[in-house]
Amino acid sequence: MMPLIVSAIAPEARLIPIASLSSLAVLALMGGLAAHAGGARVMMGAVRVTFWGGLAMAMTAGIGWLVGTIAQ
Amino acid sequence: MDLGKSKSVTPLGSSMESHGPRINKSAFRRFQKFLAMKRFKMPVRSRRLHRAGGIGLLRAAVLGANDGIVSTSSLLIGVAAAHGTHRSILVAGIAGLVSGGMSMAASEYVSVHSQADTEEAELALERTKLKQDNKSERQALTAIYVARGLEPLLANQVAQQLIAYDELGAYARDELGISEKFRARPLQASLRLRAALQLGP
Numbered sequence: 224m225m226p227l228i229v230s231a232i233a234p235e236a237r238l239i240p241i242a243s244l245s246s247l248a249v250l251a252l253m254g255g256l257a258a259h260a261g262g263a264r265v266m267m268g269a270v271r272v273t274f275w276g277g278l279a280m281a282m283t284a285g286i287g288w289l290v291g292t293i294a295q
Numbered sequence: 296m297d298l299g300k301s302k303s304v305t306p307l308g309s310s311m312e313s314h315g316p317r318i319n320k321s322a323f324r325r326f327q328k329f330l331a332m333k334r335f336k337m338p339v340r341s342r343r344l345h346r347a348g349g350i351g352l353l354r355a356a357v358l359g360a361n362d363g364i365v366s367t368s369s370l371l372i373g374v375a376a377a378h379g380t381h382r383s384i385l386v387a388g389i390a391g392l393v394s395g396g397m398s399m400a401a402s403e404y405v406s407v408h409s410q411a412d413t414e415e416a417e418l419a420l421e422r423t424k425l426k427q428d429n430k431s432e433r434q435a436l437t438a439i440y441v442a443r444g445l446e447p448l449l450a451n452q453v454a455q456q457l458i459a460y461d462e463l464g465a466y467a468r469d470e471l472g473i474s475e476k477f478r479a480r481p482l483q484a485s486l487r488l489r490a491a492l493q494l495g496p
Contacts, residue, residue, distance in 0.1 A: 226368035227388040235381045239372055246368035250361060257357040276365045283373035291377030 225249055243280050250276040319460065359399065366395050414473050421466050432466065433458060439469050 226246050233241040251269040258268025370391040374384045425432055433454055440450035457465035467473045 224363070224367075224392065226364060226371055227385070227392060230371050230375075230388060231385055238375050238381075238384065242368055242371050242375070246364050250364055253357050253361055253364075260357075272361060276361070279365050280369045280372050283369035284376040287373035287376035291379075294377070 239284065243277075243284075246280070247273055247277055362399065363392065363395060367391050414471075417471050418463065418467060418473070421471065422463065425462065425466070436465065436469060 226242055229245050230238055230242045251273045254272030255265045255269040257272075258265045261268075367388055371384055371388045374387045379387070421432075436454040436458070437447070437450045440453050441447055445453060454465075457469075
């Protein structure tokens, strides 16, 4: 829900950095929260979730960029 | 899931009386009296020590929310990178959110439900095996207790008493590894994840 709201509000020109950074921030927060609740190390949980989330976003952005350039 | 909400001082086994395998209440009370006589303090169930109960719910919610954030924002960024219009970006985001929530809930429901069915089938099989060949099943149970460190004679005694008390329960716990406490609850898990994905962040 959060990324959708952010991208609805954000200006079109800066949509990609705003959406990705806000999502990564929330992911880090949630990963830290889950780790803290489970009694694990907070930093580790936050980094793990942020890294894989960031990788997923980067790969999808790459695919979108490829498709967008080929189609034009 | 009553572990997370446990009161500060909970007598051993009091939370087990509501559900779970048969508990011999009178024997349990006698045991309590025996302990009181020996001035043995009942262990206090600490909130921080045992995290297995309530943490499952929170973990499922966080995982569901994380999944929703990663998939939705990836989708949005992908469409945005392909120079989609603002409108098409939002349509893709909404479609992704709804389809993600639905597929997550469906697969979670199916997986939990099929596990419950499997457990049920295993219990049925155990029932027929017990009817057909009581002796070798008892030997199998004894072997399990020996493998856990009991001496053969004692293991045999333990197996005999547990069988006399609650036959199917003893086999379910120690041979199949099915305990009432961790019994799968299909609808709850499914709804939990779906709510986390759709209403959550």
